[in-house]
Amino acid sequence: MRGTILVTGATGNLGAAAIDHLIAKAGPDRVTALARNTEKAAPLHAKGIDVRLGNYDDTAALEQAMKGVSKVLLVSSNDHGQLLTQHQNVIHAAQQAGVKHVVYTGTAVKDADASPMSPMLNAHFRTEDHLKDSGPPYTVLRNTMYTDALPIFLGQDLFERGINVPAADGKVPFALRREMGEAAANVLLHDGHEAKTYQLTASEPYTFQDIAHVLSEHTGKPVPYTSPDPHAFEDNLRSAGAPERGIAVLSAFVTDMREGRYDIITQDFENLLGRKPAPLRESLREVYGL
Numbered sequence: 001m002r003g004t005i006l007v008t009g010a011t012g013n014l015g016a017a018a019i020d021h022l023i024a025k026a027g028p029d030r031v032t033a034l035a036r037n038t039e040k041a042a043p044l045h046a047k048g049i050d051v052r053l054g055n056y057d058d059t060a061a062l063e064q065a066m067k068g069v070s071k072v073l074l075v076s077s078n079d080h081g082q083l084l085t086q087h088q089n090v091i092h093a094a095q096q097a098g099v100k101h102v103v104y105t106g107t108a109v110k111d112a113d114a115s116p117m118s119p120m121l122n123a124h125f126r127t128e129d130h131l132k133d134s135g136p137p138y139t140v141l142r143n144t145m146y147t148d149a150l151p152i153f154l155g156q157d158l159f160e161r162g163i164n165v166p167a168a169d170g171k172v173p174f175a176l177r178r179e180m181g182e183a184a185a186n187v188l189l190h191d192g193h194e195a196k197t198y199q200l201t202a203s204e205p206y207t208f209q210d211i212a213h214v215l216s217e218h219t220g221k222p223v224p225y226t227s228p229d230p231h232a233f234e235d236n237l238r239s240a241g242a243p244e245r246g247i248a249v250l251s252a253f254v255t256d257m258r259e260g261r262y263d264i265i266t267q268d269f270e271n272l273l274g275r276k277p278a279p280l281r282e283s284l285r286e287v288y289g290l
């Protein structure tokens with residue numbers, strides 16, 4: 001089905017990646033960006049696409065922005081406390097505006113109730129339920145942890161001090177955000193994805209030891225991995241001046257990784273890309289510019 005595709009979160013990383021792939025594959029005329037900040041949206045105009053303003057908190061503005069749009073990529077909000085309400089607003093607006101297909105980017109995690117991040121993770125799953133129950137035809141893309149997010153966990157001094165993250169031998173099928181944007185673009189541009197839920201994960205899971213090994217090879221210098229006591233990890237962040245909320249969130253994500261909640265492997269990502277996703281070696285080279 002042809003028609004205009006609106007991408008939310010267009011001023012963010014994943015939205016921008018999806019937009020670049022959509023423009024490359026279908027041309028700028030089919031792409032509309034939703035942004036909430038005029039200044040941040042300026043580079044999107046330069047790409048030759050239609051830019052509309054709307055905030056996930058403002059259903060009327062969202063509905064207005066979705067006029068004439070046939071498909072929406074709903075990039076999940078980063079406002080953890082408001083996630084479900086904001087997503088419901090976007091889905092409601094899409095329904096009201098007559099959108100024919102909503103693609104939602106959720107999260108690829110299991111046993112969410114056991115997670116210290118359960119409110120946020122369950123908001124993703126409740127968004128999926130809401131979309132299935134009361135939205136237009138849907139596709140869910142459950143995204144694994146971004147390889148691009150690793151620098152947040154590994155810190156700035158990893159090449160001097162090694163990796164000190166309490167992830168033990170927990171496995172995560174890290175994947176590049178730009179490839180997730182590409183997979184989302186493919187779903188939006190091709191038929192046959194309605195009522196499907198895909199898990200966008202690498203083809204194999206990686207430990208932090210694997211990451212240390214690859215970084216050592218890339219740099220030619222040993223990057224040792226130690227998995228400290230979780231409290232020691234938090235204290236280190238505290239003495240480096242990190243805010244308490246940030247420490248809690250980082251520590252919670254690492255707990256989920258350590259306890260295997262991201263250890264999900266499917267072929268969905270490979271199938272949507274039409275090739276294997278970038279292996280760890282290539283992804284880390286890209287993320288760290290090595």
Ligand SMILES: NC(=O)c1ccc[n+]([C@@H]2O[C@H](COP(=O)([O-])OP(=O)(O)OC[C@H]3O[C@@H](n4cnc5c(N)ncnc54)[C@H](OP(=O)(O)O)[C@@H]3O)[C@@H](O)[C@H]2O)c1
Pocket residue numbers: 008009010011012013014015035036037040054055056057075076077078079086143144145146149177
């Ligand atoms: N899988 C992972 O490892 C991982 C890691 C981090 C986040 N995530 C999730 O994946 C999403 C996309 O990742 P990302 O890297 O692209 O995040 P990002 O760069 O922070 O982008 C988030 C986008 O959402 C927009 N947004 C946030 N609140 C909004 C609101 N109330 N109304 C309208 N737009 C709003 C932001 O707009 P502004 O530019 O105006 O702020 C931005 O464009 C995140 O929002 C988060 O839910 C996943």
